[in-house]
Amino acid sequence: MISKKMQDAMNKQINEELFSAYLYLSMAAWAQKSNLPGAASWMRKQSGEEMGHAMKFFHYIDERGGEVELLPIEGPQKDWASVLEIFEASLAHEQHISSRINDLYGLAAEENDYASQVFLQWFIEEQVEEEASVDEVVQKLKMVSGSKNGIFMVDSELGKRGDD
Numbered sequence: 001m002i003s004k005k006m007q008d009a010m011n012k013q014i015n016e017e018l019f020s021a022y023l024y025l026s027m028a029a030w031a032q033k034s035n036l037p038g039a040a041s042w043m044r045k046q047s048g049e050e051m052g053h054a055m056k057f058f059h060y061i062d063e064r065g066g067e068v069e070l071l072p073i074e075g076p077q078k079d080w081a082s083v084l085e086i087f088e089a090s091l092a093h094e095q096h097i098s099s100r101i102n103d104l105y106g107l108a109a110e111e112n113d114y115a116s117q118v119f120l121q122w123f124i125e126e127q128v129e130e131e132a133s134v135d136e137v138v139q140k141l142k143m144v145s146g147s148k149n150g151i152f153m154v155d156s157e158l159g160k161r162g163d164d
C-alpha cells in the first residue's frame with residue numbers, strides 16, 4: 001500500500017497535471033483568437049496529453065490502495081504578447097513539472113517505495129521529451145524573429161503535429 005505522504009504528493013501532482021492541461025488550453029484559446037490555428041491545435045493536443053498524465057496518477061493511487069483527492073485548480077494566465085512568449089512560458093512550465101517529478105522520485109527512493117519509482121520512470125522520460133519538443137519550437141520561433149512569413153510557416157508546421 002502507498003504511504004500517506006506519497007499519496008498526498010501524488011494527489012498534488014494530479015493537480016499540477018490538471019493545471020498544465022488548463023494552462024495549455026488557455027494558450028490554445030489565445031492562439032485561436034490570434035489567428036494561429038496551428039499553434040492552437042498543438043496546444044489543444046498538449047492539453048489532452050496533460051489530462052492523460054493526470055489520469056495515470058489517478059489510476060496509480062487507486063491501484064496502490066490510496067485515496068484520490070481532487071484539489072482546486074488555479075485559473076491560468078489568459079494573455080501573452082506573442083507566440084514566442086507562449087512557448088517560452090510552456091518551456092518554463094515543463095521545467096517546473098520536471099522538478100516536481102524529480103521530487104516525487106526522491107520521495108519514493110527515500111521511502112524505499114520501489115513500485116512508485118518504477119511508475120515515475122515513465123514520467124522522467126516523458127519530461128525529457130516534453131522539454132526537448134517545446135524547446136525545439138522556441139528555437140524555431142527565435143530563428144524567424146517575429147517575421148510574419150516565418151511565423152506563418154512555423155504555425156502551419158505546428159498544425160501538423162499528430163496525436164502522440
Ligand SMILES: [Fe+2]
Pocket residue numbers: 017020049050053097
Ligand atoms: Fe504532464
Ligand SMILES: [Fe+2]
Pocket residue numbers: 020050094097130
Ligand atoms: Fe507536460
